[in-house]
Amino acid sequence: MNVSGCDDVLLVKGAHSFLLVASVRKDFPLCIETSHEEYYQGVHAGDLVVVSAPEAGPVEPALMLLELVRTYHLPLVVLPRDHPGSKRIPYVVSVAPVIQTSCSIERGTHPEQHLVCSSDELAGLTVSRTGRDITISPLPATLTREWVKSMEHR
Amino acid sequence: MCSVGGPTDIDLPEDRVVAKDYRCKECGERFKGIGKHPMCPSCQSEDVAEI
Numbered sequence: 589m590n591v592s593g594c595d596d597v598l599l600v601k602g603a604h605s606f607l608l609v610a611s612v613r614k615d616f617p618l619c620i621e622t623s624h625e626e627y628y629q630g631v632h633a634g635d636l637v638v639v640s641a642p643e644a645g646p647v648e649p650a651l652m653l654l655e656l657v658r659t660y661h662l663p664l665v666v667l668p669r670d671h672p673g674s675k676r677i678p679y680v681v682s683v684a685p686v687i688q689t690s691c692s693i694e695r696g697t698h699p700e701q702h703l704v705c706s707s708d709e710l711a712g713l714t715v716s717r718t719g720r721d722i723t724i725s726p727l728p729a730t731l732t733r734e735w736v737k738s739m740e741h742r
Numbered sequence: 743m744c745s746v747g748g749p750t751d752i753d754l755p756e757d758r759v760v761a762k763d764y765r766c767k768e769c770g771e772r773f774k775g776i777g778k779h780p781m782c783p784s785c786q787s788e789d790v791a792e793i
Contacts, residue, residue, distance in 0.1 A: 627776045630777055630781030632779065
């Protein structure tokens with residue numbers, strides 16, 4: 589499915605979870621902070637930012653998170669496995685030209701594989717961009733999509 | 743960014759991260775880059791060399 593209208597944010601909803609998808613507007617180095625190291629990933633205009641809410645919750649904080657990364661280029665902070673704070677994080681973020689959703693990411697996965705954690709119902713999607721279109725493939729009939737205004741346009 | 747083991751666990755297994763050391767040819771900044779198009783965090787130049 590192709591969706592046009594890249595000035596705003598695409599909301600893909602299932603019954604119990606959602607994704608936000610938006611395009612990056614300009615190039616920037618994305619900083620990724622871990623407990624031991626600092627990495628930089630080159631992000632380019634047209635790349636995608638996906639915020640996944642595997643357990644749903646309100647959309648507005650996810651929109652804020654999206655803009656903190658896309659517009660304000662805040663670093664991503666990565667918690668080590670089994671960190672006690674992990675269970676309090678309702679949203680996860682991925683930034684890449686093509687992003688795949690998965691509910692069963694295996695150990696050993698690394699950022700270059702462009703995966704973002706999702707719920708079961710949103711797993712198996714590939715999100716990409718062609719021109720001004722955002723492509724989601726496949727898009728099961730159980731999911732809905734709509735454009736929502738970014739925080740900048742509210 | 744990937745997530746492992748559950749819907750809200752965030753994990754970046756550093757022993758498997760394919761990061762390379764780069765030096766920016768424009769400003770001399772050294773950094774660890776991931777992905778196909780490393781970019782200098784200091785001046786945002788893509789004119790970088792692997793070291």
